[in-house]
Amino acid sequence: MHEMGIALEIIDIATASIPADLAGSKVARVNLAVGQLSAIVPDSLQFCFSIVSKDTALEGAELVIDTRPVVAVCKACGHRWTVGKPVFTCPVCEGSDLTLESGRELDITSIEIAEEA
Numbered sequence: 493m494h495e496m497g498i499a500l501e502i503i504d505i506a507t508a509s510i511p512a513d514l515a516g517s518k519v520a521r522v523n524l525a526v527g528q529l530s531a532i533v534p535d536s537l538q539f540c541f542s543i544v545s546k547d548t549a550l551e552g553a554e555l556v557i558d559t560r561p562v563v564a565v566c567k568a569c570g571h572r573w574t575v576g577k578p579v580f581t582c583p584v585c586e587g588s589d590l591t592l593e594s595g596r597e598l599d600i601t602s603i604e605i606a607e608e609a
Contacts, residue, residue: 495533498598499540506603507549520606521554527597528562553606562595 506519522541526532534557541555562575566582567589573582575595581588 494531495536496540496544498532499537499544502541502555502600503544503548503550505600506553509603510549510605514605517549517608518606519550519553519603521556521602521604522550522600523556523558523602523604525558525560525597525599525601527560527595529592529595530598532598534559558601560594560597563593564590565593566590 502522502524506522510517510519526534526537537557538555541550545551545553563572564575564580564582565572566585566587568587569582569585571582571584572593580590582590
């Protein structure tokens with residue numbers, strides 16, 4: 493389950509991203525962009541995050557996962573489409589020389605600090 497390692501990295505990155513003048517603050521939310529080809533199981537990542545965030549600045553933080561589709565561009569004809577099947581050929585010219593524009597992401601898009609009570 494590589495989601496545990498990813499959850500630990502999220503904790504490390506988010507903790508290191510808290511500005512010095514906000515040291516001791518809690519993180520309220522972490523927003524992720526996760527591509528469909530990233531081999532991440534969102535429910536498993538959520539579960540692992542809830543475990544590894546205990547006793548950290550991220551304990552109780554919401555982990556929001558935005559799943560990104562696989563988008564390809566055919567190098568032969570320039571057609572751009574969202575790949576819906578495990579077939580990587582252009583639906584227009586049937587070419588197989590493609591560039592993937594999205595679908596492999598695993599990015600923290602933002603981290604939100606909790607407001608002080």
